[in-house]
Amino acid sequence: MLKMMTFQGLAGQRPMPGAPDFPGSPQKLRSTSEVESEASMSETSSEDLVPPLEAEVAQERDEEDASKKKKPKGLASMFSIFTKGKKKKGQPSSAEPEDKRESRPGLGGPLPTVEELKADLDCGRLEAAEPLMALERELQAMAAAGGASEEELVQRQSKVEALYVLLRNQVLSLLRRPLEVPPERLRQALAVLAEQEREDRRALATGSEPSILVATRPRHWLQRWRQGVAQEAEERLSQLATYADGLSEAERKFLYMGRTMKEDLEAVVERLKPLFPAEFGVVAAYAESYHRYIAAQLAALAQFELCDRDTYMLLLWVQKLYPNDIINSPKLAGELQEIKLGSLLPPKQIRLLEATFLSNEVASVKELMARALELESQHWVQDVAPQRLNGHCHSELAIDIIQIISQSQAKAEKITPDLGTQMKHMLLVELAAFLRSYQRAFDEFLERCKQLTNYRANVMANINNCLSFRTFVEQKWQTSQDLLAPLGELKSRGFDTLLQSLFWDLKPLFKKFTQTRWAASAQTLEEIVSTVEKRLPEFWELQDCFREELMELVHLHLVKEYIVRLSKRRLVLKTAEQQQQLARQVLANANLIQHFCTQSGSPATWLHQALPKLAEIIRLQDPSAIKIEVATYATWYPDFSKGHLSAILAIKGNLSSSEVKSIRSILDVNTGPHESFKSLFSLIKVG
Structure with a gap:
């Protein structure tokens, strides 16, 4: 739309x-006033009586009432005076050939008769306007001179005004459909209208007409034309095209x-x-x-x-x-x-409409998002396999939600930028509520549907959804950690679900470190790495960024479990040579873990120092050197506690209790966390 x-x-x-005044428009019905005017003209009879002039002038001045009521036959009666007293022979008629009529003298000679002017106007000759105005002025001069009787003046004025009615109808009829009129003809009608306006202004400037005559100016033809334009606009716009x-x-x-x-x-x-x-x-x-x-x-x-x-x-x-x-x-x-x-x-009405629009739109967005989540949840429960897109498990849910929000935002912005800003804040609230609902629905699915065939595929599809949501949110709202929290929880729960069986399989392998007293640690670690490597294809249907995150979790698990086994207090080495040998084994194992995890896509460079630094603490013999190494280690891993340190120092059987206590005290100094700090030792329980 x-x-x-x-x-x-x-x-x-x-x-x-269309309307008749625009090209290609169908012919439009003429107004009632036009039809009646022409009808009244056709009814002219030499036997009609001349109506009082005052009634005609009153009718002229009350345009609105005249357009609503049927006009009397006064106009037809008025034109009956054109036939009274005319000669039987030799007098020109309206049917007189045009070549004879055009040979009449102009304003330089005698003025045309009323009958001649009527004939000209009947034929649409707007040139009659100029002699008609001259006739009007002659009448005013005659009244001012006082030589004519009142009856004669009234009769003459009636004739002049009847001609003006006819001229007005001719002019306004042309101006009503101006684009259908030839340009020269239109200019002629406009010139007549302009001249009548000037005459109105002249009459107002010079004062009223002689008292014996009824005041007929200003005639307000320009105002009538504007009223006609308004009527034309209404007729034009009230039609309805088919779309x-x-x-x-x-x-x-x-x-x-x-x-x-x-x-x-x-x-x-x-x-x-x-x-x-x-x-x-x-x-x-x-x-x-x-x-x-x-x-x-x-x-x-x-x-x-x-x-x-x-x-x-x-x-x-x-x-x-x-x-x-x-x-x-x-x-x-x-x-x-x-x-x-x-x-x-008005502004108040616009504000009310805007408030209604925002309310309606937010309610619609809320309903559509809930419906989309319900449909997606049904697919999970019904064990419907997710789509595959570019080799990754794919769900349409994120696309649907983003589209719903974007379309609503675009609608508001299309109206005004300010309304778009208001909508943006409201949509932020609704999206946050939706993401919390999404997280709850996903948690419920994880608990209830573990035995379904497509369980793991749907888990990966929902983790992949987080990328689309996160990208959209960050682009639209920029700072949005609170908004993204439900997505982080959803992703974390999904990773835990995917890695649960792998970590369970690794548990007995890690136990071998303590069971064999580290004699075959290299072989044990190779077995662990081989197990992980075989299981990695299970995660290929994750988006690349999430596969890297998941590999970082595997990397963290390997390092953490290795430290757990190293801290079991079952290995006590009395000599420096034994400690150096263990340090070399730990360093070799650390390199193997780091190489494998990095090659598999882990971005966890922050874990690279975890095992080598512990190997260095085990290798060193000078308490002061050990203190420096411990202090450095604590900057990299601030959650490295005295308990963790004590478990490592327990391996060094040649340290006295006072030396251990002195080394432990170095952790009392707060050196501040390293900028890449992430939790490691807080995940390891000792004691």
Whole structure:
């Protein structure tokens, strides 16, 4: 849906139904007022009575009421005065050939008669506007001179005003569908409208007309034109185009309105603005009319309890699509930014919609993540084998969760960056809760499903999940140790499960160190290494980084168990030669462990000094030298305690108790931990 939320190039849509004033649009019904005006003109009869002029002027000034009520036949009656008293012979008629009509004298000669002007206007000749204005001024001069009777002046003014009604309808009819009108014809109509505006301003500046005449200016034709634009915008935007399936009614409606407004305003800017006088503000007139209508539609929609989808659509429309794709679009930005249309909804309403959106989205995310975990847990219990991807056990759970969160985050950011920031904090809370639920579900699986065929494969698949989660979290939230804690626990429990049987198999082999009094330590260690090597393929379906971590755990186990056997207090060597021989055996074993584990992928360089340094303590004979070595050792392994030291010194049977005590005291000095400190001796119990 998000990809369709644009106003250009919507896939699968049919051409929009348009208005007559835009190319390719179907013919639109004319307004009631236009139809009635033409009907009344056709009903002109020489027997009709002239209506009071005051009623006609009142009708002119009350445009809104006139558009809602049916017009009286006064206009038809008014035009009946054109036939009263005309000559039977020799008088031109509206059907007179055009070549004869065009030979009439212009303003330099006698003014055309009312009947001639009506005939011109009936034929759409807007050139009649100039003599009509001259006729109006002549009437005003006659009234000011006082030579004519009141009845004659009223009758003459009625004729003039009837002609103005006809001229106005002609002009506004052309301006109602300006893109269908030839440019020259449009310029002519605009010139008439502009001249009428100037005459309105002149009338206001010079004062009222002679009291015997009814005041007819200002006529407000420009205002009528703007009202027509607003009506046209409403008719244009109230239509509904057919879009591809999958959109709600509100989505279809507002996508149509957005695209229509954009295309229409571009046409106004490109084709109408060069023709219209600048003071008409043609772009502003259309833009403000479209804006008002859309704002009213949005305000009405916002009053209802919207579904999640429509709430998002409404916010996206108001905060992103409308200001970016219309107001600031390349072809319109320069025009519309000056007009300053403002927001489609008030800030308070927007905040309420944003709060609703965030609440809806978080609830949806929570539900979708819970559903994904439930489905994954069912696969574990049902002993469904995990997928294999690039030789590794693979689960879709991490991908599903990341996609759910990312899509929700993207939706919020698509509306506004600030809303995206708010959503990010809320999603962090929900992801942390999910990871805790994930850890609990995995722990339950480890306890209950040990006998299943695909148990170990599913364990590895879930450990591999941790990589995707960890990468996503670190990229999105950076400092996230608390968030990653459940993943660390899940991975640790998974490793313990995978290594449990291997470590169990190694236990009797390590016992041989003490059973044979270290006589065959090299052979015993080779047997241990061989056992581990045979079992390593079991872990190849882990991701490389986790296989390295697991190998580090194996490395740690070998070193730890070797120290445990060395600290059993069963080996006491009295002579320096015996101690040096044991030290050489320990060093050789340490090199074998280090070489094997490093070759197998262990990154645990921090373990490299654990056994060689102990071998050095066993080899040294000078208490002072032993102290220095112990002090150095404690910096590498801060959890090396006096108890551990005592177990090692017990091997050196030639040390006195006072020397042992002196050497032990060196651990009372806090030398500070080495920067690569990890637990080793805290895993070893002595005593």
